[in-house]
Structures are given as structure tokens and as C-alpha cells.
Amino acid sequence: MRKLLSARRAAGTYARAVTAAAGAVALSAVLAAPAVAAHPGTQTQSATATAGTAAGPAGGPALRLPDGLAETPPMGFNNWNSTHCRAEFDHEMVKGIADIFVERGLKDAGYEYVNLDDCWALPERDADGKLVPDPERFPDGIKAVADYVHAKGLKIGIYTSAGTKTCNPAGFPGALGHEESDAMQFAEWGIDYLKYDNCNNQGVDAIERYTTMRDALKAASATTGRPIVYSICEWGQNEPWEWAADVGHLWRTTGDISDNWSSMLGIMKQNLPLAEYAGPGHWNDPDMLEVGNGGMTDTEYRTHFSMWSIMAAPLLIGSDLRTADEATFEILGNRDVIAVDQDPLGRQGTVVTSEGGRWVVAKEMADGSRAVALFNESDTPQRISTTAGAVGLPAADGYRMRDLWKHEDLNTGGGISATVPGHGTVLYRVWPGDGAGSYPPAAEVGAGSAPYVEAGGTAEVTTTFRNAGITPARDVSVGFEAPAGWQVEAESPTTAQQVPPGGTLATTWQLTAPADAATGRQEFPLTADYAAPSGEEVSLTSAAAAYVVANPPAGTTYASDWEWLEAGNGWGPVERDTSVGEQAAGDGGPLTVGGETYAKGLGVHAVSDIGFYTGGECETFSAQVGLDDETGANGSVAFEVWADGAKVAESGVVTNDEAAQPLPADVADAQTVRLVVTDGGDGVDYDHADWADAQFTC
Structure with a gap:
């Protein structure tokens, strides 16, 4: 499936509906995969198949296709996410990526496939029915490029669709009805990997279409001696995890990924529940990497790479490495993290807990260790913790714990924890015993709940240094950095000669906000330094936060005229007095629900969460809620009002064919009120939601 950026929403068909958060709403359980938006020329079937098996390595999941291919998740590059069909996708790009794989050490790190996506062919076959580059x-054909890639010690992949045309509207030829001929061409060109898409399939049964190409690839391999890894890209429409292990080596579990937090998070949540289906030679594929394309922060890209690795997902680079920055190479080249993805046991990580947006995902490794991801779905720093026992490790006197992003080894008595930044992930690998006491003790530093403070006012914050190790932390020092204009004063000790195992150092800080401080959340960097008994020094970083607030206006006023504390939105920013436009601020239209237009209100896109400070001075909130008319036939959402962490009103699921409905809420005595929009349980396809005439009475 192709993501044509100019048509993504207009068509409403090129992206499978996915759950999303944008740091807005913390979910307490892994979500099941939602319904799929209809695609042109497709028909959804439900199918299962009984898979044959062959013995797998080290007691892991069995190999389903006994051909020895893709025993670990494929790693490489695909041009689509960075170039689509633009002119820069050509033979020079492909050769340039192969060069960079070698020059920058990516080949040595495990990346081997340089894959071509759509638009490599002419729109018509030749007189003999053959594909024409x-x-x-x-200009020299595909075989010449394949020869160049092979000369670098790498492999090459290609793309087509299990339909009459590929997914690009330009109409490049698909392989439906031409499977044997196309497979033979690919093998003769030296192709090592085929991505087989799902567009224009004429309603032919998915298992039939994909099995036909499997057999064609096997026949071509038998003739040419060229084995080809087979990537099934039918977007998870027909639950391929139930049947595709006998057909291909990997299968897409979701629609296309986009380079934003909402898309990445939703796809991750769809793929996580499918762990039992993955293993050597048969992998769940949540789509390619977006790392380095610019739509997310480096923190979010590290989460993306961490979670794809712990899910044993294929790692196909989607950014143009010819222009990538060093941060991108640092993320993509992290061999500690890559080792988690490429572990020969072939387990996909499973969810241990996910309460309050604090995710713990653990993966069994071939050497008996566990990889453990502590992932913070929310916008703000959160402490996330688990134990060695909870992630499946045996009891031990101590554990060695390696931070895979810091590349530091620590000891722990069994606690596995960190204060994780918003949208961040701390990724550990933990072994029982293994001389744990020879490493520095694991520790963390974090802050309590963010206080509310008026401009020019003061508030109190408590920070805590925790020693989770089996040896003392010595010469402990905690620092709290204030931005310009703020004043910070410690009211209790910031140092300790020693913090014993299980011990803490709590410090109280007095914050004074500048008189001109803007309303909203302000973060404060935290640091902690300590030494192991051996003298080895360790440094930690984290963050505290405070909310600058103003008393709400008296009387009945519109929410769109207030300053919110923070806001998360699925696509684009929250809009004042217009619908959401999904891109830059101010690109929405009039708020219109059921043919009625509203002058005031908030335009959002699910999943959304807007927080307001009411300071215990407001009695009621009210709004007319519904899907904006611009959604057409798409969309379903649910509106919720939360007061001090308790849900006080909800709309139920609202669809596009409904008029606006009133949503009143009692918010008396609440310090904060949050306006939340969820996806209605079916993903976020065009979920433009309007809080029309949203008002507080204070």
C-alpha cells in the first residue's frame, strides 16, 4: 500500500485506521487491531490455515518455510518513506545507499537488503508481457544495479503488487496473472527480496494470490538458484499471521506507517498483541522505519527503533542516508539494540504491563537474558518500574543490567526501573548473576507530581534519587537546573556520602516563577552523579516539571479563548474556532456539524487531549460535540470530559451521520479539566472532531 501524501486523507483509503495517542490519552491495555478502511479494488476475506512446521533453532518457534531464509528479521533499506515516486529515486540513489552501508558500518551492523519500492518500472509491459525498468x-536496467549491490556484499529487493496494477495512481503493472513470468525476471535480475503489495487485486482471494506468487518464486529459484525472501504486504486485512507462515517470510500486520508519533504509536499497538505468531523465518511486519525523516524527535525515533527491535520486526531504513544527520546514524547503528532484534531465538517481545501509559515490554533472548523496554506513552516524564521476576528471569542474588542506549552496565537486586521522558523508551538487557556486583549500582533520579504555580508565585518540588542496586551508591549529588527567569532553592540536602541498596535521597526545592511566565508546562532538567564502590562514576539525567497557571475568568466563557496547560492531537495542532486541518496551525475550516456552523469551539483530531486549569473555581462545562462535516463518510469518535483524573461525562461513539449532541459536565471543585477525544474503537481514519460552543462557567 502506498502513502501518497497529497491523497492520504482525500481518498481515505491509503492508510489502515490505527489507534493513536500523541501523548494524549494513556491506555491501560494493549489494543486489538481495529477495522481496516476499504481500499479500491479490494475485498476483505477472513481466512485461517493450518501451518506445517520444521524444527527451529534453540527450542524457539519452528521454521515454517524450510528454506533457511529470514531466520532473523530482515534488515536493510527501502526508499519509499523518503522519496515516494519522486525523481531522486533512481539507480544513483540505490548505489549510493549500498556505498553508505559499507562506508558507515551499517553492513557490519547487519543491514544487507537495498530494496526498490514502487515506480521502478514503465507503466506498460513489453510486447512479450515482460516488465520494463x-x-x-x-538506464542500465535492474540487473546492472543488482550486480553493483552484490559486489558490495549486499542484497537487493524489488516491489510489485498482487493485483493488476501497483498502488501508485500512475498505474504501474502488477503481477496478478503474470506471477511466473515476473518471478523469473526477478530471479534472473538477481533479486533477493520481494515486497508484494495488495492494490487492484480484483477481489481475488488473498491466500490464493499470495500463494501463487510463493509457488512462482520457488519455481524461479529452482531454475536459477536465486532464493528470494518473500514479504507479504496485504496490510493485515486478512489476518495473515493466521495463515502466511506457510506462504511468506514476513507479513504486514498494519497499514502504512507515516512519519509522526500518532502513526508510529498506533501501529506499535496493533503489532504488539501478535507476538505468538512471530519466529525464525516468519515475522510480523509493522512496516518500515521512519527514523531520520524529520517528523518526530530523536527521543521518539529512539522509541521507534527500540520498540521495533523488541518486537523482532524487520528493520528497513526509510530515510535517505545520503542526507541523514549523525543522530540518525547513531540510532540506526546501535548494535546493542540491533542485537535485541536479531536474537536467534526469534521471540517477539510481549507486554508485561501498560497501565497509565507506562509500558513494560519484555523479550526472551537466546542466552537466557531478557530485553526490557520501559516505554512512556505520555507527554510528561514518568517513573516506570518492573522486576526481574515479572519479566521472566529466575531468582538470583543480583543481576547485570545493561542500558542499551547509554551502553552502560549496572547491577540491580531485581528492580528494573527508570524515570522515562515523555514519548521516550529506556531499553535494558538483564542477566541473572553474571558477576553483577562488579558493576556500578543501578539508580535513577526523578521528581514528584508537577505543581501549579502562578506567574511570580512559588511552588515546591521534591526530587528523589533511588539506589536499585546491590552495592552502595557513593558521593551522590543531585542538581536541579532552572531556565532563565526562574529561581530554584534547595530546602534539604542535595548530597549524600552514601545511599545504600534500596535507599533514597529526597530533596525539596522551592521554585519561583518569573512575573511574566507564560501559561503552560515548564520542564526543569535534573541531574545526579554518583560513584560505585570501585570508584567508577555514573551520571544520570531526568526532568521535573511545573505548570504555570492563571485563575479562570469569571462567568461563562468560551474554552477557545482560554490558554490550555497542554494539548495533544492525533494529526496537526488543536485549532481554535476552526476544524482541524491536520498540518500547520490555522489550516482548518469552519466548525460544522450536521450542517450547522459554529463560530466558537475547538477543532481536534482523535486521539486528542486538552488540559485546562480551573483551580476549583468552575462549576460546569458544556459543548455541542460531533464529527465535522468535512469528514464525509469516514470517522467515528467518542468525547470525554475528565475532572481531576475522573471521567465526569462522555458521549459514547459518535459517527459522521449524527447531528451535534450536547455534552454537559459537572466540574465543581476540580483543579484541572481535560477534554479527551478517542477514536471510537475503530482507528483514526479522518477523525476530525469538534468541541463546538465549548464553554466553562466559573
């Missing part, structure tokens, strides 16, 4: 993009 675009002579402008590939």
Missing part, C-alpha cells in the same frame, strides 16, 4: 531511473 524505467530507462530514466534505471
